[in-house]
């Protein structure tokens with residue numbers, strides 16, 4: 001039941017408990033309660049909107065930064081990650097397998113702002129060994145959604 | 161040279177009524193800003209891996225004719241599918257033919273078995289092609305009406321009434337277009353018995369078989385004595401969202417299928433190979449995508465039924481396909497009037513039930529092969545429409 005509710009909310013957070021309940025053939029009050037519980041348990045964190053900022057003419061830039069760190073006794077990846085994710089410029093932080101350790105997404109008003117953040121805040125952190133910055137040039141798909149969808153309804157308006 | 165126009169067209173064709181949907185189609189096509197719930201095909205585009213498999217096959221040079229029967233690998237997969245899903249056993253060598261949609265399979269089946277004067281029983285409301293195809297094959301179509309009270313299932317007594325010595329075949333379409341009705345095991349048992357007793361051939365159009373929401377589909381071919389007299393028709397259009405590819409198939413006893421292939425061979429040669437390659441991919445790797453689409457259809461189905469009931473429209477629970485068939489009798493309008501007024505006033509297109517047979521009168525077909533957003537909008541508009549109708553009635557009563 002939780003999985004079904006979450007899958008619906010993940011694609012459309014505007015769905016009301018009543019709509020969800022009818023769509024799943026469940027009781028409205030049960031759905032309401034389940035959602036509330038999942039909010040309390042920190043399973044549902046936020047109801048947000050996926051926006052194609054490019055269309056708004058927003059000039060914001062993002063970069064993905066590969067960060068190599070040197071964990072030390074008493075200071076693990078989690079601690080270093082925390083020091084990084086507390087900066088509001090940081091959109092996401094993930095621990096990775098492979099040739100670097102943390103993947104950090106940073107946004108700023110322009111390239112200079114992001115570069116400065118990396119140079120002054122990120123690279124200078126104790127335990128950070130190196131950084132490689134990749135600026136995002138264009139987004140095609142995000143959260144499973146194609147941003148500039150070419151497919152539209154091409155069906156005949158009425159068919160048997 | 162004078163051409164004698166009067167004799168140019170065969171009366172058989174001349175007398176075929178134009179599709180009941182055609183007129184309405186023009187009306188809808190000429191109205192702007194319409195939300196259409198009148199579409200009889202999936203709103204999903206064919207899953208990407210299937211499309212991708214077609215590109216690949218083209219790169220590999222699959223651009224030729226195939227065997228008249230269809231690609232052997234595809235027939236093997238179809239055989240496996242029919243066995244695994246419905247417990248039906250057909251030899252891919254000589255009991256399965258790949259056709260240009262289920263549509264061609266219906267035509268082939270009828271032309272193969274009909275002799276002049278044979279009667280074919282067609283339960284209504286139903287898909288619009290059977291009657292014309294039966295007529296073109298030289299048969300006398302005999303309709304039998306199903307009813308809202310029986311959830312549009314075919315009842316034994318109603319079928320029995322229509323059977324006589326000339327009855328050759330029965331065409332079943334379950335899950336049903338336009339009603340969304342299904343026939344469960346208990347419902348089919350009696351029908352199968354009657355078919356055996358009266359030596360009928362059953363043409364079973366099971367194109368919506370994967371789109372069921374309460375238990376799995378049961379094929380009439382799986383009942384005792386039925387395999388030898390059933391032509392099972394199915395295809396990829398609905399469950400795999402592949403309407404434009406034009407791939408379907410028929411499975412049945414060898415003696416019938418072999419003869420069907422003769423007509424197919426002379427008239428069609430073979431189904432297009434690109435479509436067949438895509439269908440092969442659909443059967444091999446498509447079940448997960450089908451499942452996802454079925455989940456969404458089911459959610460919309462519940463949503464639409466509950467909305468319609470909230471509006472005060474009577475509506476039985478459709479358990480298959482992607483249609484809801486509410487009664488609009490309470491409005492006092494005919495289904496055509498209702499559909500036309502709804503289109504004019506609220507720009508929502510639905511199909512009048514009468515387009516699918518006499519017993520479809522008093523109903524409209526709503527297709528939930530539409531996004532949830534459009535369904536919500538369209539149903540809100542429909543609720544408005546009903547409110548204004550009710551208000552008119554109240555006003556009129558007050559005036560009197």
Ligand SMILES: Cc1ncc(COP(=O)(O)O)c(C=O)c1O
Nearest residue numbers: 160261262263287337395397408
């Ligand atoms: C009951 C039924 N049979 C057959 C068809 C046609 O299927 P195909 O695309 O395989 O020719 C349809 C399409 O609407 C249908 O509803």
